Amino acid sequence: MTPGDTTVPTITGPLDTHREQSALVVEHLVTHGTATRSELVNATGLGRGTVAGLTARLLDAGVIRESGDAHGDGRSTPLTLAGGDRVLVTAHLALDDAVATVASLGGDEVARFTEPLPTPSAEPPSSPLTPLAVVLSRAIARAERSGHRVADVSVLVDGAIVGSPAVVIMDARFGAEPVDVLGGLRATVPGLAEVEAALPLPMRMAPAAGAAAGVELDALPGIADVLHLDGDVSVAAAAIAAGQPLRGAHGLGATFGHLPIVPGGLRCRCGQQGCLATVAAPEVVLERAGLAGYAATDGRAAALEELVLRIHEAEDRARWAWLDAAHWIGRTLQVVVPTIDPAVVVVGGYWAGFVGDIRSAMQGNRPSVGNGAISAIPVFSPASGGLDAALVGARRQARERLVADPLLLVG
Structure with missing residues (x-):
């Protein structure tokens, strides 16, 4: 994978086949909330025996849980994601504002925060990192107030993302020279270190154009x-x-x-x-x-x-x-x-x-x-994705990263 890559690794081998099949089950539960085993068979195209085995392992691992009384052979018992209360926090520099959203794992937005960007002629000059930190702080605080655990923090930028640790270069807002955006946010957002320590995967920086392109691809x-x-x-x-x-x-x-x-x-x-x-x-x-x-x-x-x-x-x-x-x-x-x-x-x-x-x-x-x-x-x-295409695409990327290894949603 290249530096800053947001793609899911290629799945090969018997164990990874189980992971891929588990991801299909978890993805359906993320999107639809609950489903019976019979509904999962129809939705995923997997066989009944395969779904029975997968759900049993996912139940044992604590990834999913039964949300109703079991009866019969269990095929009609509703199943739900055990970590379904988690949320996705996504931040982005839009045309005139810094924007941060809180969304469910399924991508439904539950809160949005905006802060005006400094004008190019502002004196003294101000970095766009400041309003970005403000909205990110508000989004994290909202998640904490509502009792939701943060599953992913993504920051969208318009420049190229290079190196390890990742920095952004040739960005319209941050400038041509390398800028450690995530490092700057870690230093200025209260409580971010604690949130990041509890994330299933590290906080990430992603190209806004790439996130929007994924949304457009889905429409074709x-x-x-x-x-x-x-x-x-x-x-x-x-x-x-x-x-x-x-x-x-x-x-x-x-x-x-x-x-x-x-x-x-x-x-x-x-x-x-x-x-x-x-x-x-x-x-x-x-x-x-x-x-x-x-x-x-x-x-x-x-x-x-x-x-x-x-x-x-x-x-x-x-x-x-x-x-x-x-x-x-x-x-x-x-x-x-x-x-x-x-x-x-x-x-x-x-x-x-x-x-x-x-x-x-x-x-x-x-x-x-x-x-x-x-x-x-x-x-x-x-384009058909609208003004929020990058935010929507980033949430999808975050969900794909989490669902690719369902055990990340445990705990």
Whole structure:
């Protein structure tokens, strides 16, 4: 597994087959709360004998419990997850706010906390780590007040996650240089050390784009290869190949915004020249559209809404600011798409409303062989996961990590 990887290890061997089958049972109970053995047979596709053996072992291990009186051969006795009272805490830097949520193991959100992010012009300059620590503290406190044990703490970032211990680099909020986000939170969030010591698995940092890409993949039946793009917080991307996140050997896979695509372009804060981020980052497009002041006073979300409105109204400055960005996004895709060959390019954020412009920018210089057969691939699709796609995806990743080894939910 690569540094910061969030995928579940490949399962092989007889013992791991039992673990995989147990995960199917536990996943159903996490999602549906209770189920009888007969319902588990129908839901998982496993045989009755297999389900009987699995549930017996899970009962003995304390992973599940019977939630009603046993009668007959036990097939109609409701079973429930013994650790079902646990919750998932997820933190993220959204457009204008730090956000932390508390959710059930099944992913149902039960509480949300927000704290405004410092403005870029704030004096003295303030780190986004401060509001992130505030909302994370509130979420953990909420879990403790309600008597729920925390099963997972995940922090989403927009940059690349590299190294061990993991640090974030090339992040729109934390900067280009390496930042130990988790270390900073451990130092500033009261009680986090105690919570982390009781977690079944270590607190983790995950790419927001990758979490959102997983949600989009679920909405595309039969598709296993997706490239997800987003341009709201930063120029971000995530790739999924054969159903698994493509992180690369060093965590740098799909660092879309820092591909040096503009010949003789501006120096990027990452140190390269001509990165896509220098011509397509949201702050760049807003500046060129004359909306930088709007963003400073009303926030990034409102400014992007105004940008979209002006583009649709064919306001010259906004339209040309966007078309220039779309041109370079398309040029970048001309490099990336043949390299990873996704079946679908999913476009999120405000870019989703202009999928046609991005597609046209890419396909304007595609191969003409086979009567242009290659020019029509891949398919382009606007994202469907909404503003919370990254949070939803992170919760799913957390649940998958826990369910992959059901014994983690004991105690």
